[in-house]
Amino acid sequence: MTAETAPRWDSTLDSVVVYAQGALCRRLVRGSVPTDGRVRVTGLPRSLDPASLRATVLAAAGVRVTEARVEVEAEPLGAGAPDVLRREVERLRDAHAAAQGRRNRQLGLIEEIRALHPVPPERNPEDPHRRTAVDVWLELADFVDGRLTGLHARLAELDEALRHVEHELGVATDRLSRASTAAPSAHVETTVSALLTLDGAGDGDGDAEGGGPGGGEVELELEYGVPGAVWVPAYRLIHGQGNGDGRLVLRASVAQRTGEDWTGVRIALATADLRRRTDLPRLRSVRIGRRQPAPAPSGWREPPAGLADLFAGYEAAGARRPAPTALPAGVRVGSAAGPVPPPPPPPAPAFVPVPQSYAAPPAPGGAYGGSPETFGGPMPDFAQSAPAQPVAARPAAPRSRAGAMGFGGPPAAAPPAPAAPGRAAPPAPAAPAAPEPAAGPPQPSGAELDYAALVLCGPDEHGGRRGRLFPDSALDPVAAEHRRRADAVGRLPLPGHAVRPRESAGSFDHRFDAAARADIPSDGTWHTVTVGEIPVGLRTEYVCVPSVEPTVYATLVLSNATDQALLAGPVEVSVDDEFLLTAALPTLAPGGVRRVGLGPAEGIRVTRRTNLRESTAGLRNNTTVLDHQVHVELANRLAGPVTVEVHERVPVSSEPDVRVEERATWTTPEDGTGPEHHAPGIRVWRVDLPAGGQVALDGGYEIRIPAGKALVGGNRRS
Structure with missing residues (x-):
């Protein structure tokens, strides 16, 4: 049984975890595993991340998943495919194009009728003057007016039909854009499935020697991430x-x-x-000495020798050229205009550097899916030159860390084209120095x-x-x-x-x-x-x-x-x-x-009055005293008792000579104990008002300023 003939299991989406961006979906699937243990789970979305696929066995003793791979299949849509919205949009687009064409033709007819006007015949200079046929001119004007009246009436009908079709097309397009993307979006349906390989002890009905599940009933959970x-x-x-x-x-x-x-x-x-990484970093030890542990096999293989020679016949046959274009009318090959010049020669092909060999230890499972014996012996050295090319000089092939899988540096630049006869060749630009790769075998990604x-x-x-x-x-x-x-x-x-x-x-x-x-x-x-x-x-x-x-x-x-x-x-x-x-x-x-x-609470009323008295104090009246008095009245007109916080602010001085003395029943709020933070100088009254009750709050503070200082910037009466 191959992957194409593997039994298909339908899956059911059970749970979704939505993250800040993206989601993690979990599907449940149940079925009887065939002898070889290869099954295909269908129903996966097209936008899933193949690297995030995980498969777990939920209910089967001794069965485990040894391989999970995402595969994409495509097949034509059937006649009964749920594509009603898209077909409706296509139909309305055709109707809109037809209505637009009818309107344009009507405008063309109007312009033709509007261009009708009397043209007098050419008069011979020797002929006498003739009288203008006014009645003919009037008949022509009446004909044009009548035709334009009918054509404009028809144009109004076509404009109304065009606006109606445009409105229907806009509504259908909006419905299509808002429709679910779970339905196929083209005439070809693309399905995504997970090809799983199960291994483990069976229930006795299967092939015990093959190590497969042997037809046992299993329940799997598939987990994958989607953007x-x-x-x-x-x-x-x-x-x-x-x-x-x-x-x-x-x-x-x-x-x-x-x-x-x-x-x-x-x-x-x-x-x-x-998308944040959750893997833990690996701390490797650094050892000093001659003996070093053997490097871990990387699974990389050098490409076989003579890879460029595989395409020699293809190059000899010539590259694919576009079809010749037809010559314009009246132009012949080899006419009097001169012989047709031959086409310019194709540019010299760019020299692609070939990676040199490495002294890397062989590892099982090469890049071509087999061992070196697959190619008829040990892997030869790949430091072989490419076929001869008509170029002036070849740049030296830099030491590349890439192999057949293409994780190397960029190819070398194309050589300059040969100079025209009689002209000196322009100096070749200096090639940029290639970065020196790190020593050791290549390290390909996953x-x-x-x-x-x-x-x-x-x-x-x-x-x-x-x-x-x-x-x-x-x-x-x-x-x-x-x-x-x-x-x-x-x-x-x-x-x-x-x-x-x-x-x-x-x-x-x-x-x-x-x-x-x-x-x-x-x-x-x-x-x-x-x-x-x-x-x-x-x-x-x-x-x-x-x-x-x-x-x-x-x-x-x-x-x-x-x-x-x-x-x-x-x-x-x-x-x-x-x-x-x-x-x-x-x-x-x-x-x-x-x-x-x-x-705002309309049922509670508040009023505030202030009074400022300025005086002097001290032995020589060298201190200015600003006495601020604050009077606040609250009235509760609600049906129940309320708790009101009245906030006031007392000046804060940074000068040691300026003192602020308070005399009131307010309190200083403590930061961290309430629902918000308070600025310095904030004072709070907390009052419990019964239904229909009133209360008056009195407070104040004195600001004592030495005579040699004055308040600059600010309202001293607030």
């Missing part, structure tokens, strides 16, 4: 007037364009970066050692690529287009007051698991998902700064008693089952306290 998924947090706060607690519902706005619809999946939201994913370049490749193996990741434009469309989701405009999770989470990462399964189509628009309810401490307080504005503002003081942070985002506040407003919730760390403003 094109983002999320931002959102909240809904339900609060009852006078209650000390509330309900904070965490919701998330999720948008994804991964190429597959998430239907009935378990959603989890994380603030981590999916993609270059994935031999099954390497592609052999054909004879038409340039730059030293033909006949050599390269990873095919850069040769798949369809996958690149899918990833480009998926990455466009990260540029969606955010909802109001929304903040990216990486910006609000800081240096910590959090994960939130949704309580129920959800459906999120792959249409690239925002969808709301309810994550769960978070218990928070809640109390209502009123704050006013009468020295700035005679208005009392209502606030909600939230305290986070959970072990997870509340990320910044919009919060919809509802008081007594009535929607109040949408505010911006700041990031609330575990154990933190923050205020959320609810707007």
Whole structure:
């Protein structure tokens, strides 16, 4: 049984973890493993990252996954393919082109009729003057007016039909752009599958000698990463007037364009970066001495000798040339204009440096998928020169660290073209010095050692690529287009007051698991998902700064008693089952306290009056005393008791001779104990007002300034 005839298992998307950018999907699959242990799991999206594929056996004793590889297949779409939107757009485009053509033809007819005008015949100078046929001119004018009236009426109908078709085409195009990308986007359906190889002890029915599972029932979990998924947090706060607690519902706005619809999946939201490396660095020991440990085999093989000679026949046949273009009319080969000059000779081919041999120890599994014996003996030295080329001189081949897989430096520059007869050849530019490579065998990357994913370049490749193996990741434009469309989701405009999770989470990462399964189509628009309810401490307080504005503002003081942070985002506040407003919730760390403003409270009135008296004191009246008196009145007109914070500010002096003496019942807030930080000099009154109650607050301070100093800049009467 080959990979093409391997049994196909259908998979079901079970859970998705959406990160700050990108998502990690998990699929479940169950089936009976054939004797050879090779199965094909279908249903994977086109935009998945092949390097992120992981397969795990969930329920099968002694069975393990020995290989997991991503393969792409393409086949024509059937007649019943779900392509209604695209066909509708194509039909409307044809209708729009037809309507535009009819309108253009009508405009042409109007211009032709409008150009009709009487043309008098040519008069012989010897003939006498003739009278103008006015009645004929009038008949022609009546004919033109009648025809133009009918043509313009028809033009108005065509304009209306064109506008109608344009509107329908715009609506259909918008629906197609917002449609899910899980459906095929062309006439060829591309499917992605995972080819798995299972190995382990079977249940006794299979081939025990082959080491395969032998037809046992197994359950697998496939995990892979996809781009094109983002999320931002959102909240809904339900609060009852006078209650000390509330309900904070965490919701998330999720948008994804991964190429597959998430239907009935378990959603989890994380603030981590999916592309951040998580592997630990390896600290290697440095030893001094003659004896060194043998280097680890790199799996690299030098290309066979005479690789350039493989294309000698192709070069002798000549490169592919475009079809000859037809000569213009009236031009003949070998005409009087002179003989046709011969075509210019083709430019001299560029010399591609050939990598020299290395004294690297052989390793099993060469770059060509076999041992050196496959080529009929030990691998020969590759320091052989290329075929002779008609060039003046060849640059020396630099020592390259590349082999057949193409992880080397850039090819050498093309030699200068031969000079014309009778002219001196221009001086050749000095070649830049090639960087000296590090000693030792080449160190190819993981993609270059994935031999099954390497592609052999054909004879038409340039730059030293033909006949050599390269990873095919850069040769798949369809996958690149899918990833480009998926990455466009990260540029969606955010909802109001929304903040990216990486910006609000800081240096910590959090994960939130949704309580129920959800459906999120792959249409690239925002969808709301309810994550769960978070218990928070809640109390209502009123704050006013009468020295700035005679208005009392209502606030909600939230305290986070959970072990997870509340990320910044919009919060919809509802008081007594009535929607109040949408505010911006700041990031609330575990154990933190923050205020959320609810707007002005019209039921509480505040007034403030001040009085300033200036006098002198001291033995010789050498001290100026500025006595400030503050009087604040509060009146509660609400139906219940309230707690009001009145903020005042006392001057702060940096001069030791200037003293500020306070006399009031206000207090100094301590930073770190309240929901916000206070500037120096802030003083607070906390007043409990019953329903319909009033209170008067008196305070003041004295500023003592020596006679030799004066207050510069500032309002001394505030």
